[in-house]
Amino acid sequence: MIIFCEECGERYVIEAEELKGAAMIFICRNCNDIIRIPAQRPQQDREEEAPTEAKEA
Ligand SMILES: [Zn+2]
Numbered sequence: 001m002i003i004f005c006e007e008c009g010e011r012y013v014i015e016a017e018e019l020k021g022a023a024m025i026f027i028c029r030n031c032n033d034i035i036r037i038p039a040q041r042p043q044q045d046r047e048e049e050a051p052t053e054a055k056e057a
Helices: none
Strands: 002-004 011-013 024-027 034-037
Touching: none
Parallel strands: none
Antiparallel strands: 002 011, 024 034
16 A cells, blocks of 8 residues: 655555554654554444334334
């Protein structure tokens, strides 16, 4: 995956296997800004489960 520094636009190529889905923080070698890579979550479907409604008598 490719990460860009938000400050200076420096590009970094990160091996996805290296992250293993974990979050990562490193410092840009160009501007010393902190670059954060959020944890990669596996497919997470947010299906809102409808609560079982109380039966109306
Ligand atoms: Zn930078």
